[in-house]
Amino acid sequence: MSSRIILNAFDMACVTHQAPGLWRHPDNRAHTYTSIEYWTELAQLLERGRFDALFLADVLGTYDVYRGSAAAALRDAAQVPLSDPLLAVSAMAAVTKNLGFGVTVALTYEQPYLLARRFSTLDHLTRGRIGWNVVTSYLESAARNLGLKKQIAHDDRYALGDEFLDVTYKLWEASWEDGAVIRDRERGIYTDPSRVHPIGHSGEFFDVPGIHLSEPSPQRTPVIFQAGASPKGQEFAAKHGEAIFINGIRPELTRKTTDKIRDRAEALGRPRDSVKILTLVTVIVAETDAEAQRKHAEYRDYVSPEGALALYGGWSGLDLSQYGEDEALAYVDTDAARSALSIFTTADPDSRWTPADIAHYVGIGGIGPVIVGSPSTVADELERWVDVGGVDGFNLAYVVSPGSFEEFVELVVPELRKRGRTWDDYEGSTLRERLSGSPVVPEWHPAHRYRGSLVGGPTADDTTLPAARIPAAL
Numbered sequence: 295m296s297s298r299i300i301l302n303a304f305d306m307a308c309v310t311h312q313a314p315g316l317w318r319h320p321d322n323r324a325h326t327y328t329s330i331e332y333w334t335e336l337a338q339l340l341e342r343g344r345f346d347a348l349f350l351a352d353v354l355g356t357y358d359v360y361r362g363s364a365a366a367a368l369r370d371a372a373q374v375p376l377s378d379p380l381l382a383v384s385a386m387a388a389v390t391k392n393l394g395f396g397v398t399v400a401l402t403y404e405q406p407y408l409l410a411r412r413f414s415t416l417d418h419l420t421r422g423r424i425g426w427n428v429v430t431s432y433l434e435s436a437a438r439n440l441g442l443k444k445q446i447a448h449d450d451r452y453a454l455g456d457e458f459l460d461v462t463y464k465l466w467e468a469s470w471e472d473g474a475v476i477r478d479r480e481r482g483i484y485t486d487p488s489r490v491h492p493i494g495h496s497g498e499f500f501d502v503p504g505i506h507l508s509e510p511s512p513q514r515t516p517v518i519f520q521a522g523a524s525p526k527g528q529e530f531a532a533k534h535g536e537a538i539f540i541n542g543i544r545p546e547l548t549r550k551t552t553d554k555i556r557d558r559a560e561a562l563g564r565p566r567d568s569v570k571i572l573t574l575v576t577v578i579v580a581e582t583d584a585e586a587q588r589k590h591a592e593y594r595d596y597v598s599p600e601g602a603l604a605l606y607g608g609w610s611g612l613d614l615s616q617y618g619e620d621e622a623l624a625y626v627d628t629d630a631a632r633s634a635l636s637i638f639t640t641a642d643p644d645s646r647w648t649p650a651d652i653a654h655y656v657g658i659g660g661i662g663p664v665i666v667g668s669p670s671t672v673a674d675e676l677e678r679w680v681d682v683g684g685v686d687g688f689n690l691a692y693v694v695s696p697g698s699f700e701e702f703v704e705l706v707v708p709e710l711r712k713r714g715r716t717w718d719d720y721e722g723s724t725l726r727e728r729l730s731g732s733p734v735v736p737e738w739h740p741a742h743r744y745r746g747s748l749v750g751g752p753t754a755d756d757t758t759l760p761a762a763r764i765p766a767a768l
Contacts, residue, residue, distance in 0.1 A: 300687025302349040307377035312660035312691040314601025322694035337386035343703035347394035350379040355436030357608030370601030387420040394725035400431035406461035414508035422512030422724030427519035463741035464493040469506035487755035491748035532558035537570040545683030552684035574662030597657035614649040669709040
């Protein structure tokens, strides 16, 4: 039997995500992203299409590399203005029962103690449908506006990220035992303090001595999404990622990346098929191939090359205005997202990419491929990416919203269902169960070793704690 294709919608709390200039198209309603209805209606649409999740991207700065200014990004609404992706999740969860939510949060500018509570809260409110796309941020503008003189070096961000996740795993998995919350009305005990444990973490980057503020949520640890293409990023992803998001140009090239990720995961003691790999793709579909091609040509008329280069500058850290229009791009190390450089250079050494080529390519679909055609043509190509490229599914970007998602649900999903590539109905109750079949973090995951690890250790009932730790006002 053919494997089921994982389907995530790929969106961002902004006007222009992966198609700069398309905000001007008359069918595009992405500018209504500031209304709660945009998100609740989108969530209901995706659930009707039996999507696994809505995957929400985010950044914490502006794309100001191109021409040394944010002007191009502002003119084209290229991921600015931008809202917080976490805040609409509760509303979307309230109008759906099964759709999952993968939310991007850059740990570089967070505190694990606080972020752990936010994700526990969302896991409770969604009844176990939340995932965290763990990123370390790549924008210099984010670092400057969040208190740093410059961005932390690329590999150092991953060292910080490892410890950050270690702290959150301890809070989610070890601090509260199963059954700590007893709600005993007769004895007047809501939580048994002898079953709640301070984690006592003291490390290079963080000191977190106390207990987790939230009681255990359905999944405890949210599903960990990750996107890393550099050697450090791939190591980080292979260790922590339950679902890994990559970019690819062609399935044949992408297979090298997917094999490398699975090889590395296996070397770390993980089952090879435990890594769910998703790639970015944009689909333009219509009843016939000819109609879809006409639609694609129409969309192309709205593309902003400057907006595309603004996006690429933010992703790569490279200002392509400094290159001649027909000058070939070469790989250089930056502290931005290195996949945005490698995908056009080292990953495809037989191709020659100029700034003009990149602007054209990025103009619709960002760094991912664009699939254009009838439902049968699109399904054929998606299957080719799975079978040849070794991916498990897709993060589907839009050209116009919600139209691109509506057309995919109406036209492509039935074709995939007919081929046995997507389910008739949801299976399992949490996002983790649907992706991997496991209700809790599996044994191979680094979070698992903390499950119950503090049983028998210091507790919140420990009367030996110094009295000075208790505020006098209490």
